[in-house]
Amino acid sequence: MTSTVEPVGESLAGLPRFPMARAAGCPFDPPPTAVTKQKEAALSRVGLWDGSTPWMVTRYAEQRALLADPRVSADINRPGYPLQTPLPPGGGSASFILMDDPEHARLRRMVTAPFAIKRVEALRPAVQTIVDELIDDMLAGPKPVDLVDAFALPVPSLVICELLGVPYGDHDFFQDNSQIVIKRDTEPEQRVAAQRALLGYLDELMGEKIAAPADDLLSGLAERVKAGELTRSEAAQMGVLLLIAGHETTANMIALGTLALLEHPGQLALLRDSDDPKLVASAVEELLRYLNIVHNGRRRVALEDIEIGGELIRAGEGLIMANDVANRDPDAFPEPDRLDIERDARHHVAFGFGVHQCLGQPLARLELQVVYSTLYRRIPTLRLAADLDQIPFKHDGSVYGVYELPVTW
Numbered sequence: 001m002t003s004t005v006e007p008v009g010e011s012l013a014g015l016p017r018f019p020m021a022r023a024a025g026c027p028f029d030p031p032p033t034a035v036t037k038q039k040e041a042a043l044s045r046v047g048l049w050d051g052s053t054p055w056m057v058t059r060y061a062e063q064r065a066l067l068a069d070p071r072v073s074a075d076i077n078r079p080g081y082p083l084q085t086p087l088p089p090g091g092g093s094a095s096f097i098l099m100d101d102p103e104h105a106r107l108r109r110m111v112t113a114p115f116a117i118k119r120v121e122a123l124r125p126a127v128q129t130i131v132d133e134l135i136d137d138m139l140a141g142p143k144p145v146d147l148v149d150a151f152a153l154p155v156p157s158l159v160i161c162e163l164l165g166v167p168y169g170d171h172d173f174f175q176d177n178s179q180i181v182i183k184r185d186t187e188p189e190q191r192v193a194a195q196r197a198l199l200g201y202l203d204e205l206m207g208e209k210i211a212a213p214a215d216d217l218l219s220g221l222a223e224r225v226k227a228g229e230l231t232r233s234e235a236a237q238m239g240v241l242l243l244i245a246g247h248e249t250t251a252n253m254i255a256l257g258t259l260a261l262l263e264h265p266g267q268l269a270l271l272r273d274s275d276d277p278k279l280v281a282s283a284v285e286e287l288l289r290y291l292n293i294v295h296n297g298r299r300r301v302a303l304e305d306i307e308i309g310g311e312l313i314r315a316g317e318g319l320i321m322a323n324d325v326a327n328r329d330p331d332a333f334p335e336p337d338r339l340d341i342e343r344d345a346r347h348h349v350a351f352g353f354g355v356h357q358c359l360g361q362p363l364a365r366l367e368l369q370v371v372y373s374t375l376y377r378r379i380p381t382l383r384l385a386a387d388l389d390q391i392p393f394k395h396d397g398s399v400y401g402v403y404e405l406p407v408t409w
């Protein structure tokens with residue numbers, strides 16, 4: 001039987017297997033094979049677990065061009081789509097992240113307003129309070145402490161719960177199931193069960209919001225369900241997407257970003273000692289670029305023949321845009337392997353590009369700005385309480401990060 005798990009880095013019919021392994025001792029750098037492939041060409045073939053051989057797009061310019069190209073589809077149910085795991089019976093997820101326009105645009109439009117920059121900016125004081133209170137608790141408690149558990153996960157989970165109208169008391173349930181959904185090596189039955197559990201949970205919540213609307217995003221969707229603009233199951237599916245995307249990604253950026261800064265003390269000192277919000281904002285962009293935590297590649301399939309980067313992509317062929325290496329493309333970022341919080345990295349592709357570019361990016365930026373400008377100032381002696389080689393990295397996650405980060409001060 002074909003293994004449904006994607007073992008990292010083995011070769012398949014002479015092609016490098018995707019996803020690829022990072023080098024031991026270089027936890028912040030993309031896999032060396034992908035870097036070599038980028039030097040050789042903009043596109044090259046890779047092997048997937050199911051024997052398919054999609055294109056891996058490694059260079060920044062070609063990735064942006066393809067991600068903005070309407071001849072490229074994000075529909076997971078189309079033949080040729082480079083699947084990460086087998087499709088469950090009945091087809092893949094009904095989330096708009098895996099749909100094409102006009103269906104994608106219809107659904108995305110219904111949730112764009114709460115993520116608009118001005119609306120998100122209004123949340124800054126509330127996010128600052130959450131961050132300060134969690135730091136108060138850490139300082140009052142025993143040390144060392146696991147920063148993931150005590151801080152990195154609670155910050156975005158509290159924020160997204162407040163925004164969506166999800167009870168934070170259920171955080172163990174949704175955090176655990178989200179982990180199962182996004183782990184690369186979860187068995188398909190387990191993944192389907194976790195997705196069903198989350199969907200059932202959101203459907204129940206949607207029922208409550210329909211009966212008794214409050215002032216939150218899910219209640220806004222409930223109003224649309226009542227108006228017949230959206231089905232209840234579409235609304236619940238959107239809730240699952242927003243809940244998972246809203247906490248897991250940012251949590252990993254908080255923990256991994258902190259680790260990267262602790263390993264670059266000069267950069268950490270620069271950030272800690274500055275009260276310039278522009279430097280904080282630029283540190284956030286640089287860490288997003290440098291770490292590129294969503295490291296599974298943006299997956300697409302060509303709808304028509306496309307000539308690009310000296311190659312001909314045939315209609316029906318799969319594409320994997322390896323954002324992690326594109327964010328280290330020397331043509332887009334000079335000295336790309338250097339973490340430099342003063343550089344202008346705003347054009348990175350850590351949030352993707354094109355119509356599917358991250359909806360929650362204003363919120364993620366705000367949370368990271370508040371965290372990075374507060375944590376290291378309030379705990380200036382923050383340091384690792386374990387050796388780097390003892391830190392459990394999420395090599396098996398669709399979102400990269402650390403499972404635990406023991407710190408002390």
Ligand code: HEM
Nearest residue numbers: 096097242245246249250253350351352356358359360364
């Ligand atoms: C540092 C944190 C984050 C990172 C690195 C990140 C990264 C990404 C990336 C790379 C995509 C593009 C997917 C694709 O093209 O296939 C994406 C899409 C998306 N993200 Fe984020 N994200 C983050 C935070 C958030 C937050 C806080 C939310 C809030 C709910 C969110 C909601 C979404 C949604 C709904 C989409 C789908 C957009 C669409 O298909 O139109 N993300 N994100």
